[in-house]
Amino acid sequence: MTPRLKEIFKKEIQPELKNKFGYKNMFMVPEIKKVVINMGLGLDGNDNKILKGCEEDMAKITGQKPVITKFKKSISNFKTRKNTNAGIKTTLRKNKMYEFIDRLVNIALPRIKDFRGLSIKGFDKFGNFTFGVKEHIIFPEVNFEKVDRIRGLDITIVIKCNNVNDSYELLKKFNFPFLERKGN
DSSP states (O other): OOOHHHHHIIIIIHHHHHHHHTOSSGGGSOEEEEEEEEEEOGGGGGOHHHHHHHHHHHHHHHSSOOEEEEOSSOBGGGTBOTTSEEEEEEEEOHHHHHHHHHHIIIIIGGGSTTOOOBOGGGBOTTSOEEEEESOGGGSTTSOGGGOSSOOOEEEEEEEEOSSHHHHHHHHHHTTOOBOOOOOO
């Protein structure tokens, strides 16, 4: 069964953006390619019990098993050693990606305490959007009683597009709660 957000994108958002930007065909319209979710653990990555708990939480949030990331080099000031655990990450594509975005925008982001909106400074020059979430417990899948420590998440949405304005318009159509732009 196709996700609700994917059907809305194909039937409503894609034709709307094609007409708005004057593209010649549907393949030129901006489109979300993948979503990467990262949870850095730092020194806690060496503790197997904490690592296993974070893996379970990330698997509940994303719907697939995360990959353990390693430090690439040793840096004494950060107390890191080469090839020790740094954190966990998951890359979502296709249906799981649309389901995650739907849950993120409609359920998780409104649960953030004192949330005013996402900053538009999170766009890079290629049109990808990155933002951080301070508490991973905003997702209803995570059981609050079993969490030993509240951790943050970095979420990157990779978008196929020509410029930042196209990406911004695409995410606005997906109901991303951005802070209002100051007068241009």
